[in-house]
Amino acid sequence: MTVPKLRHYNFGVEIEAVVKPYGGADSFTNVDWYRQLAQKLRNRNIEAVHDDCSKYSKHPEYYGGKWFVTRDGSLKRERPMVCMEVVSPRLDTKQHVSGILGDFWEAMRVHFSPQRDISCGGHVHVTPVSGQNKFSLRGLKKIAFASAVYEEFVAAVLPKARRENQYCRPNSQSMGSGLRETLIRFGKSKASLIQVASEIKSTTSEMDLCYYMQGNRYVLWNFQNIFPNPKTGKCTGTVEFRGGNQFLSTKGTLAWVAFVMGFITLALEEVGRFNDVLCSNAVLTSLSGSSQQADYLYFARRPKISDTSRRLVETDTTSG
Numbered sequence: 001m002t003v004p005k006l007r008h009y010n011f012g013v014e015i016e017a018v019v020k021p022y023g024g025a026d027s028f029t030n031v032d033w034y035r036q037l038a039q040k041l042r043n044r045n046i047e048a049v050h051d052d053c054s055k056y057s058k059h060p061e062y063y064g065g066k067w068f069v070t071r072d073g074s075l076k077r078e079r080p081m082v083c084m085e086v087v088s089p090r091l092d093t094k095q096h097v098s099g100i101l102g103d104f105w106e107a108m109r110v111h112f113s114p115q116r117d118i119s120c121g122g123h124v125h126v127t128p129v130s131g132q133n134k135f136s137l138r139g140l141k142k143i144a145f146a147s148a149v150y151e152e153f154v155a156a157v158l159p160k161a162r163r164e165n166q167y168c169r170p171n172s173q174s175m176g177s178g179l180r181e182t183l184i185r186f187g188k189s190k191a192s193l194i195q196v197a198s199e200i201k202s203t204t205s206e207m208d209l210c211y212y213m214q215g216n217r218y219v220l221w222n223f224q225n226i227f228p229n230p231k232t233g234k235c236t237g238t239v240e241f242r243g244g245n246q247f248l249s250t251k252g253t254l255a256w257v258a259f260v261m262g263f264i265t266l267a268l269e270e271v272g273r274f275n276d277v278l279c280s281n282a283v284l285t286s287l288s289g290s291s292q293q294a295d296y297l298y299f300a301r302r303p304k305i306s307d308t309s310r311r312l313v314e315t316d317t318t319s320g
Contacts, residue, residue, distance in 0.1 A: 007265050008093045010133055011257055012238070014123040015086045015247045016072050019112035026079075033082045033111070034069040040107040041067055046100070047089070065089050067104070074167060075119060082112070092129055093261070102250045114248050118161035121168065122244035122253065124260040125225070127237045134237035137206060139268055140226055143239055144213050145200050146267035147171060147221040148179060149193060154220070154263070159245050167218045168242040176215025218242070239264065 021033060028036075034050035041048035051070035068087040075083035086104075091097055108114065127133045135143070147154075151170050155163050162168060172183050178199060186192035203209040206227040217224045222240035229235065241263075244256040 007261075007268070008129040009261050009264075010090050010092045010127045010129055011261070012090050012125040013088045013247065013253060013257065014125075015088075015253070016075060016120040016122065017084050017086065017108075017112075017247075018075060018077055018115045018117040018120060019082050019084065019108070020080055020115055021082060021112055030071065030082055030084070034071075034084060036111050037069050037084075037086070037108065038067070040110050041104065044103045044107055046103055046107070075117075081115065094129070097257075098250060098254060101253050105250050105253075116248070117246065118159075119165075120246040121162060121165065121242065122247035122256055124241045124244060124257050125236065125238035126241075126260055126264055127239075132237070134235075135226070135239065137209070140206065140209055140223070140239070141200050141203070143264055143267045144209060144221070144223065145197060146263070146270070147213070148196050148200075150263075151220075154243070157259075158243050162243050162245055165243075168220050169218060171213050171219045171221055174214045174216065174219045178212035180215075 019033075021028070031050070031053050034053075038048040038050040046067060047065065048067035048069065051068065053071055066089055070085050070087065072083055072085035075085075077083050086108075088104075091100060128135055128139075148171065151172055155170065171177065172179055174180055179196060182195055182199060183192055186195055199212060200209065203212055206223075210223040210226060213219075213221065213223050220241065220243045222242055225236045225238045225240060227235060241256075241260040244260075245252075247253045247256065
């Protein structure tokens with residue numbers, strides 16, 4: 001298998017966590033604990049803020065310039081456990097990201113013992129490093145098509161708890177999506193992939209592509225951030241992978257970041273070898289072959305073999 005050339009990306013992570021505070025502080029509220037974590041990050045010269053939870057607000061995922069400690073509406077646990085979501089600022093692969101994430105996990109463990117919990121997951125947001133830090137529509141179509149073609153193979157890599165999680169359903173099962181409707185009509189076959197390819201290619205805007213791929217944001221590959229939010233007008237341009245297993249350490253976080261970047265790189269590079277993969281019967285035939293499947297699974301099960309992954313972790317192999 002040919003390893004794709006190294007690409008640099010911007011990325012952000014969302015870390016869902018159930019943690020047990022060390023010591024007492026029985027009078028502390030969740031907000032007090034959020035404040036404590038934000039302060040420990042600032043003590044390490046990492047800009048961070050906490051959510052005072054005085055009102056509902058969509059957290060500034062990815063485009064915020066600081067780490068943001070907030071609540072997670074999907075997590076409910078009895079005391080002494082504390083539920084939270086921590087959202088990183090925009091990072092990029094040219095930075096010492098293993099050091100940055102290592103500092104975060106060190107700060108987390110000053111006050112808390114992160115608990116293993118199958119309800120927790122990790123999300124990874126990705127954009128290219130470019131003038132506008134956004135994928136082109138053509139690039140987004142390549143990623144969307146790859147996510148449809150390789151959906152079952154990605155599912156095989158995910159832990160059972162993530163495969164069955166209601167907040168990261170396969171795009172093909174997303175109610176109201178064009179992808180789901182097409183697969184219902186044609187079934188999962190070469191013919192249906194040809195139809196999916198044609199329909200993805202025919203989308204004329206980021207919004208059209210998003211609505212084809214999903215009916216809501218609770219899908220494995222979320223494209224809702226690739227066009228301006230109708231209410232806020234903001235657009236981060238990210239492709240979001242919501243299927244990551246619970247992040248509990250620097251290496252675990254980096255492994256999922258590398259997996260997502262590796263998948264996107266393969267989608268962009270693989271498609272780039274053909275004049276028009278989105279309507280090429282020959283490519284669709286090759287995608288259904290055992291060799292192609294084996295190559296994908298070999299890469300997906302071993303994310304650290306990619307150049308991207310090596311560059312992410314080579315600067316700090318001792319991070320826990």
